[in-house]
Amino acid sequence: MHKLISFSLILALLVLASFAPGRPVPAPGVGQMAPDISLTSPDGRVIKLSSLRGQVVLIDFWASWCGPCRKENPYTVEIYEEYKEKGFTVYSVSLDQNKAAWLKAIQKDGLVWDYHVSDLKGWRNKAAADYGVEAIPATFLVDRSGTIVAKDVHGGELDKAVRKALKK
Secondary structure, three states: OHHHHHHHHHHHHHHHHOOOOOOOOOOOOOOOEOOOOEEEOOOOOEEEHHHHOOOEEEEEEEOOOOHHHHHHHHHHHHHHHHHHHHOEEEEEEEOOOOHHHHHHHHHHHOOOOOEEEEOOOHHHOHHHHHOOOOOOOEEEEEOOOOEEEEEOOOHHHHHHHHHHHHHO
């Protein structure tokens, strides 16, 4: 009887632990609907990812202090400039905690699109948790209907993925 109670307790603890806060959420995959994001822009507006439905959207998780992110930004700007008139945009989610550094990086890197958001909570960013982001840069390309069509594509691969998504 004692063994049965011990086993039951251990099993109950394992089940409860699987629902514990802070447990990593699996990243949504290609073919799944993109979870909605609702975060604040630098000027205080709340911008929902779902408000961009009908466009092809690159969700770009980045930060001003992230060297690889900053090196990727010129390519993202190039893709944006090439396809913005065809229904493509970028929704940048910053994992910064310092608003001044975030704004300075937007300016310095020439990130001219309108959709910059952050909660200034760094790695505790809810959107990053919802998307299973464990390293940056992390990108998710979303088609006009809100479905993820590519993940972590950069440079030439991003260009191909955007062209393909715009043709749908």
